[in-house]
Amino acid sequence: MKKVILFDLDGTLLDTLTDLTNAINHMLLNFNFKPRTAEEIRRFLGNGAKQLVELSIGKSVEPEKFEEYYQYYDTYYQAHSEEQTAPYEGIPQVLESLKKRGYRLAVISNKQDIVVKQLVDKMFPNTFDYALGVTEDGIKKPDPRMIDKVLEAMGIFAHEAYLIGDSETDIQTGKNSNLTVIACLWGFRDMKDIAPMNPEFIVGKPYDILKVI
Template identity: 40%
Template sequence: MRYKLAVFDLDGTLLDTLKDLWASVNVILKAHNHPERSLEEIRQFVGNGSVKLIERAVPAGTSKEEEKIIHDEYKEYYDKHCNDLTKAYDGILDVLKVLKNNGVKLAILSNKPNFTVEKLNDIYFEGLFEIARGSLPEVAVKPAPDSLLRILDELKIAKEDTVYIGDSDVDVNTAKNAGVDEIAVTWGFRDKDFLEANGATSFANKCEELLDLI
């Protein structure tokens, strides 16, 4: 294997979480008498964390006070329903096991709330990842490099021995900002043309292709 550490985004990379995100947003929007959003709209809204997701989902002109209330209610609801419709992408578990068995350290880095990342990690990936990390109040979210660099520091792995794998422009820019290699996956929430237009240079179209790239 080329790398000592592979850090994965969660939504759209390891897990197909879109339907649960969509359903949860719409439950809260409906409760506040706001129009519901389509699945495709939510696909475009995700990637920058739950605060940005709600900011994009609420109607224009919504007050910041109401936006915060909706966000807090969304987080509480989604945490209880984050695994209703979610599933791991076909083949990803086998790929992770091969990487781990070949001595590659594995980590998750997501802009989701940290407690939700830990919960989903326990459900799907128990024992596979050295670190499963979501957003923390004291650390800037992706694409700022802070959270990724913190993982490298904790695991004592150099930048040149690390690759970051994700499905969005946020992930591509996170890797670039941190000075590590990136692999963009095309089975997630953004297509290859979009990723290429946003600077991605290395692509995996199927989970098993990661084994040749890592």
């Protein structure tokens, strides 16, 4: 029997695209790089902040310069991560329904841990039992060790958990950790990206989660 639902954050619970795009373009313009469109940023998301910065720059740079670019982006984004970000329509109601059914809820994200906790506390107060982003050890999805951290912290086993996410990375994370995966289509990927990964379930709207679980 499933007891816990692990949610991805960006593209699953929260529409963060505008704030992420603004932060990336603030960095790019400051260092005289070409700005990116929101659609480009959407395609770059899913594998953490450093890869987002790398793909947005679009060319190889020296490690020291890259770290300067990344730190500039990271500082700006942490200060501006809540300006346009909001839950997707229906998500708060779905979360409330799941809690009423007795499920424990957690967030697992490739976003920086400090920002994950900041956003979860602000956007979903008193909703989630646990939230984890990328910490100093650098472990991120789809590395199964990130799932292991969450399962251990919550005292559960993999067969007791669902994983809900919007990207190929989320689906691969579930496969690597033997979790039941629910892939969603309202985030940063489309059916053509998701279907070939063969998640156990694919849902088109947040309320569809309640039909699956």
